Amino acid sequence: MTTFSFLDDYSEGAHPDILRALSDSNFIQQAAYGDDAYSTEATTRIKAHLGSDFGGEIHYVASGTMANIVSISSCLRPHEAVIAVNSGHIVVREAGAIEATGHKLICVPAVDGKLTTDNIEAALSANAHFPHMAKPRLVYVSNATETGTIYSREELTAISALARQRNLLLFVDGARLGAALASTKNDLTLSDIASLADIFWIGGTKAGALLGEAIVICHPALARDFGFHVKQRGGMLAKGRLLGIQFQTLFGHSNLFFENADYANRMAARLAEGILDSGHLLDSEPATNQVFAILPDSVIQQLKQHFDFYVWAKRDDDRSVIRLVTSWATDVKQVDAFLSRLVQL
Amino acid sequence: MTTFSFLDDYSEGAHPDILRALSDSNFIQQAAYGDDAYSTEATTRIKAHLGSDFGGEIHYVASGTMANIVSISSCLRPHEAVIAVNSGHIVVREAGAIEATGHKLICVPAVDGKLTTDNIEAALSANAHFPHMAKPRLVYVSNATETGTIYSREELTAISALARQRNLLLFVDGARLGAALASTKNDLTLSDIASLADIFWIGGTKAGALLGEAIVICHPALARDFGFHVKQRGGMLAKGRLLGIQFQTLFGHSNLFFENADYANRMAARLAEGILDSGHLLDSEPATNQVFAILPDSVIQQLKQHFDFYVWAKRDDDRSVIRLVTSWATDVKQVDAFLSRLVQL
Amino acid sequence: MTTFSFLDDYSEGAHPDILRALSDSNFIQQAAYGDDAYSTEATTRIKAHLGSDFGGEIHYVASGTMANIVSISSCLRPHEAVIAVNSGHIVVREAGAIEATGHKLICVPAVDGKLTTDNIEAALSANAHFPHMAKPRLVYVSNATETGTIYSREELTAISALARQRNLLLFVDGARLGAALASTKNDLTLSDIASLADIFWIGGTKAGALLGEAIVICHPALARDFGFHVKQRGGMLAKGRLLGIQFQTLFGHSNLFFENADYANRMAARLAEGILDSGHLLDSEPATNQVFAILPDSVIQQLKQHFDFYVWAKRDDDRSVIRLVTSWATDVKQVDAFLSRLVQL
C-alpha cells in the first residue's frame, strides 16, 4: 500500500482541461517564442482582470525562479539591492539565483511571514551609507508568503505607498497568488495588485498548470526590452504556445485559475477543521492551502505510514508541527481518510 | 486559405505519444524537482545508449538556451573562455546568455558551418598572452550545426583529441542532435559522443517534445553539484516529471526520438529531390532537416502565398536562397503540394 | 583654526620611508604588471614571515575591496556562498561587491565583532536544503574586526578546524591585520594565519602605504591562474612596481609594517587611558587602533570644534559613544591636546 502526499502542491500533472487544450491545439501551427495566438489570447484574458488603464505587458516563463530572476534583474542597475524578509523564497530557496545576477539581498525579519513598512524603513536606515552600501531599490514580497499567510489590501497599499515615496519598486512573487486571492480572508484583486505593484507574477505551476508563470509588468518603462531578458536568462520557450495555451485555459470561461485555488483552500480548511474537531491544535489559522498542525510525535509516526508531509518544527518534548499542503488535485477522500485516521489515533 | 509553415521545427505541439503519456500519468503523485520515477526511468533509458562505462549524470532542463547556460557556466572558472564559430547559436542567437554568466566567447570562422581543429589551434595561438587574455577552456560545437550540416566521427574525434591534448573541455549543443544522428550521412552514435565530449545535451524540443533538453555530463567531476546550477539559473521545474515523462517516451520501445528525426530528415530529402527534379538548384546537399534551395524571386513570391519559409540570402539579381525546415510533424501532403506548386511555376 | 581628524587611519599620505623608496627607484626601468624586482623582493620578505613550508603565492592589488573581490571570486564556483557576520566589511561596506561577482552572503550575528564556530555551525544547519539553497563554501573573517576587536589564536584555530572538517575555505580580510598583530592582546603570528587560513590579505593602505594590499594564497590549488582574476577584475597595475616598492619597504629591516601598527595602537591606548583618567568611560577596552568612548553630548559638541571623529551611537539621553581612530601618522601632540581639552570640559 502506497502513501498519499500532502508534501506540496505540485505532485501531480495538470488540470484535465489543460491537457485537453494541449491535445486540441496540438497540430495547429503557430509562431514560436511567445508570438503565438494562444499567448496573445491568454494576455487578453489576464488583462481583463487588470483594470482598464493597465498599460503594461505580460510575458510567460517556465518556472518561478526564472520569473524572479528575469523580473528582478531586468529592473535593476548593478549597484541596486533588494529588500526581502529573511524567509523569502529568493533568500533561502533559489540557490542564490538573484545574487548570481549580481544583486545584494537586504534581509529583514518577517512578521507573520510578511514584510512590514517598519522593517522596510529599518532596512533603508541601515543601508544609507552611500556609496559604501548597495542602494536599496526593489521591495520583494510574495503573496501568499512562504508560510501561507496573505497580505491584506491595507498592508499592500501601505507598502506600495512607502515604496513610491522612497523611490523603490514593488515586486510581488505570485507563486501562490491564486491561493492568496481565493482565500476567504483576502480583500485584494488582481487589479489592485496591478495598481499597487510595479511588476508581479501569476503562478501557473501551483494552480493546475504543468508549468508556467505569467509576469505582469505594470510599468511601461520596465516593460521596455523585456523579451531580451527572458531570452538571455534562458526563460524563452521555442514552443511558447505551451505557456499560452495553459494560461488561456486557466483564465477562460470557467475561471479555472480561481476555481483550482479555491478548491485547494477548501481542502485545507477541511483538514484544519477536522484536526481541531479531533482535539488537536493548529499552529496558526490557515489562510490558504497550507495547514500547520501540532500533533504528538507518536501520532505523527503512525500517520506517516499512510501519508507524506513535512515535519516542520519540534514544538515541545512530545509534539511537533507538521505541514500539510493541498492543491487543485487533492483527493477529498484522502483528506477524509487522513482525518479519520487521526481520530482513531 | 491559410499557409503551411516550413519556418522551423517547433511550430506544432508534441508527438501524440507524448501527450498520451502525460495524460496516462497525470494523477500519479511524484516527487518534485526531477526526483520523480519518470525522470529516473528516462535516465536509465538514455544511459542504455551511452555505453557500459558511462559514469556521469543526466539532468533535464526546459530550454536549449538554459541547457547551454547551465552546461557552460557550471564548468568554467570566471577567467575561462569558450571557443566557438562565428555563427554558433550561443554567439548569435541567445541574446548574450553566456556572456551574462561572465564568460568570453572567442569566435573563429566556420567551415561548412563547423568548427575545425585548425581554427581551434588558431584561437589558442591568438589567445595566449596570459593573464591579459581570457584563458580558452571549453570548445563549443553544435551537431547538427546552425546550417544543418553534421560532424563526422573523424571530425569530432579529431576535435576531442585536440581538446584533451590542450586541456580543453568539449561541449556539444544537441538542439538538433536527433536530426544529426538520423542523417543518412551520419556515422556517430550517442555512445561515441558520450566518449568524445565532456558534456553534451540531447534536444527534445525539436524532436517531438513540448519542451525539454537532456544534459549528459560525461565527466563525473563536472557532474558534482550540477543540480545547484540548474536550480540557480532557474532551470529546475517543480514538476520535473513533465521532462521525465517526455524523455522516457522519446527513448522508449518505439525509439521515438530517432523515428521522429528520421521522419523529418526524410521529408527534407523529399523536398530536396523534388526541387532538383523541378529543375532548380540546391545551395548545398541537405544532411538533416533543413533544405537550402535557390529559386527565382518571382517563384518565391508565388510560393509565399501558400507556404511560409525564410528567404535566407540574395543569390544574384533574380534569385535567392530560401530555407525550408521539416519536422516530425511535417505533413507529407504539404511537401508534395509545395513541390507540385513549384513545378507549375 | 582647523580641526585634527581622528576619523580614520587613511587621512594622510604614506610613511616617509615609502615616499623615499619611490623617489630612489623612480628611474630604474622595471617589467610591468607585477613582474618587477621590487614585487619579487617584497614577496621574499613577506614569505620570510610565513613559515618555511609555505608553498603558496603572493599577489598585490590596489584596494581592500579589490582584494576581497579577487580572493573570494577566484575561489568559488557559481553556486557557492560565503558565511560572514552581519557587520562584516563585505556585507555592509562594499556596495554589494561580492554579490556583484555572483555569490550569496549568508550572514550571522557577530559576538564582540567576531564570527564564532557556533554561528558557523548554525549557518550550515540553516543552509542545508540542497540544491535549493546556495552551498556554504567560504568563511569570511576580518582581523582586526570592524569594531577593532581581534581573534585569539584559540578562536582562529577553532574556526580553521571547523572549516576543514566541513570542507569550507577560510579567508581572512586583513585590512587592519597590522593593528591586530601588533595588539598587546594578540597571540597570533603571520605564520599562524598562513597555516590556519586558505587565503588572506595583508593591508598596506592602513599601515602606512599610499595604497596596496598583499593577497597571500596559502593553498597552491587556489593560486593556480590567480593573475587572471587580478587582471579581469581590474586589479592589476601597469606599474606594479608601485605596490612592490611599498611592501618591500613595509617588510624591510626596520619592520615598518609592525612598527607603524604598534605606533597606532599605542596612540589609541594613550587616548583610552587619558579618557579613563579624565573620569569618562570606554564602551569597550581597545585592542587595536580604535577607541570607543562614552561622553556627554555637551562635551562632544565642544570637542568637535577642534577634532573630527564619528559619533557612533546614542548611549542614553545625555551621552553618546564616539569613535577615535589612530594611525602611524597620528600626532602625539594632538592626542594630548584632545585629552587636555577633555579634562577642561
Next chain:
Amino acid sequence: MTTFSFLDDYSEGAHPDILRALSDSNFIQQAAYGDDAYSTEATTRIKAHLGSDFGGEIHYVASGTMANIVSISSCLRPHEAVIAVNSGHIVVREAGAIEATGHKLICVPAVDGKLTTDNIEAALSANAHFPHMAKPRLVYVSNATETGTIYSREELTAISALARQRNLLLFVDGARLGAALASTKNDLTLSDIASLADIFWIGGTKAGALLGEAIVICHPALARDFGFHVKQRGGMLAKGRLLGIQFQTLFGHSNLFFENADYANRMAARLAEGILDSGHLLDSEPATNQVFAILPDSVIQQLKQHFDFYVWAKRDDDRSVIRLVTSWATDVKQVDAFLSRLVQL
C-alpha cells in the same frame, strides 16, 4: 651591462613633479574616498579643458581596466552589448573583464586600427534579430588605438553622429589620450571629445603618473550614482588623494599632461627619422609614441643585446617588424644610442 627598454610607456615611476607633490602634501589630512581637496582641484582643472557647458562629472580610478569596467558596466542594462574592433583593448587585453560584468562584445574589423562608421553599420545590421541577439548599445573606441593611430576630428564626429542617430552611447578609452592629443597629426581637443562622446577617460598611468585614470562622464544621466559603481568594482581608493594629487599636477600650470605626451611623441619621431635615415623602412608613419620599424632579423638580434623591444610580426624571410615605445621618461641619449647602433649594423 644592462639593456634599455623601449617595451612600453610604463617602465619607470612617476614624473618628478608628481613625486614632489606627493611629498609636499603628505601630512595634510584629507577626507577619504575621493572627497579630498586635491581631487576637487584636479576636477576643476580638467573641467577647464572641457568647455563651458560641460555638465557632467569626473571620477578617478586606479587602472585602465578598472576605468573600462566601471564606465561600461555602469551604462548598460544586462542585455546590451558593446561594438568594438577585433583588436580593441577590451577585446584582447583585459582577460574578459567586460564579459565578466555580463556584456557581449560585438567585434568588427579595424581599419588602420580604428573603428569606422561602415563597420558600426555592419554590426548593427548583423545584430538586429531581436530579442535573440544582444542589443548593440555602446560603441567603444580607443584614442590613440592599440597600434598608435589616432582619430581625426572628422572621423570621431562621424562616429558620434551615427551613435546618436542610432541610440548608441559613445565611449572613448583614453589610456593614451595624451599621446593622441599631442600628436602633430591631431586636430581634436579635450573639449571636442567631451562634446562628441558620452563618457571617456584620460589616462594618467601612461602620461607620467604612478597610476590613475580620470573618467569623464559627459552625460548627467550616466553620472547618476556613478560612485556606487566605482566602489562596487573595487576601484575606489581609501586615499583618493593619491589620484587627486597626480591629476592636479598633470593639469597644473605647466601643462604636464600635454608636455609629457609631447615629449614621448617627439622621442618617437626622432626614432622614426633616424631609422629612415639609416636606410630602413617603417611599417607605418608614427602618429604617437609607438614606432613600427622593419629591420633585418640579424640586425634585430644585435640590437637586442642593448635594447628591449617587442618583435611584433614576421615581415618576410629575413625581416621582422619591431615595436618601439617611448614615454615622458625616455632618455634621449638612449634614443641616439639606439640609432647610432643601427647605423653601425
